[in-house]
Amino acid sequence: MRISIPPHRIFFFILILISYPQTSNASEFNISSETVIRAFERESNAGDSTYGGRLAFEQFFPGELGVSYKQLSNDNNTIDNKMGADISLYLFDYIAIAGLSFWNFETEDWGEHSYAADLYINQFSLKAHYQMFQYGDYFSGGSGSQTLSYLQDTDEILTIVGGDVIWQQFHGFDAGLKLNHYTYDVRRETSQYMALVLNLYGQSQTSVGAEAGVMDGDSSENSYYLGRLYFYWDAP
Numbered sequence: 001m002r003i004s005i006p007p008h009r010i011f012f013f014i015l016i017l018i019s020y021p022q023t024s025n026a027s028e029f030n031i032s033s034e035t036v037i038r039a040f041e042r043e044s045n046a047g048d049s050t051y052g053g054r055l056a057f058e059q060f061f062p063g064e065l066g067v068s069y070k071q072l073s074n075d076n077n078t079i080d081n082k083m084g085a086d087i088s089l090y091l092f093d094y095i096a097i098a099g100l101s102f103w104n105f106e107t108e109d110w111g112e113h114s115y116a117a118d119l120y121i122n123q124f125s126l127k128a129h130y131q132m133f134q135y136g137d138y139f140s141g142g143s144g145s146q147t148l149s150y151l152q153d154t155d156e157i158l159t160i161v162g163g164d165v166i167w168q169q170f171h172g173f174d175a176g177l178k179l180n181h182y183t184y185d186v187r188r189e190t191s192q193y194m195a196l197v198l199n200l201y202g203q204s205q206t207s208v209g210a211e212a213g214v215m216d217g218d219s220s221e222n223s224y225y226l227g228r229l230y231f232y233w234d235a236p
Contacts (some may be wrong), residue, residue: 049073063097064091080140081105094120104137111137125166125176133158157185162193172201178213182222191217195226204234 001142016184052070065087072080084102091097099115117128180193195213202208208231217223 007099027106048075061089062091063087068102082111096120104140109135109137110134111140113196123167123169125164125168125174127166129162131158131160157187159183159185164197168199174199174201176209178211182217187219189218189222191215191222193226204230206234207232 049070050070052068054066054068056064057065058064065142066085068084069084070080070082071078082102082104084100086100087098089095096118097116099113099215100182102111103109104111108131111134113130113132116127119126135154135156135158137153139149145162157223160180160182162176162178164176166174166176168174173195175198176191178195182191182193182220184190193215197210197211199207199209209229211226211228211230213226215222215224215226
């Protein structure tokens with residue numbers, strides 16, 4: 001939903017999920033091309049709810065600054081309560097900077113910092129990035145993946161520093177090199193990842209790619225080869 005308040009342009013998005021007992025219906029309402037609000041009614045205990053939103057500003061600089069909030073309650077008890085901030089900047093047509101951070105009110109600490117900068121020079125795209133995840137704060141709350149929820153109890157702090165170099169000489173084709181350095185605070189281990197990537201692009205946004213890399217870590221579980229194929233099909 002877009003709200004225009006001269007001289008400042010403000011974009012506001014809010015998502016509300018509320019559960020009621022003894023029901024099993026779901027409905028979806030398209031408010032606009034930019035905002036979709038989904039309301040669900042399902043069999044559950046009264047007092048289960050998820051609500052939040054994002055407020056973004058883009059008037060004062062070439063980019064966007066956003067602030068978001070989310071709260072998840074179960075039986076009237078708050079189990080997930082987070083606030084985040086994100087930023088994107090586009091400078092001189094060849095520099096892009098983006099990042100986000102979020103604070104966990106339940107654990108009273110930062111869960112994630114992720115920032116990246118892209119520099120475009122002729123046929124090359126150079127990207128540097130920094131990421132920090134505090135598992136105890138990142139995975140806490142009922143909205144996280146149940147498969148990875150056990151990581152919350154490890155108190156691990158993972159820091160990733162790296163970069164990509166992508167060669168974009170030809171239309172519909174690019175290739176590059178990825179380098180990442182991982183630091184595990186609790187385990188006191190480090191590992192390095194290097195990979196070659198190849199992407200082919202078709203009509204619209206259809207693409208197919210491959211990545212082949214090697215992880216060299218201090219322990220055997222962090223030393224392995226990685227290969228993956230991926231594609232995106234933009235259906236007509």
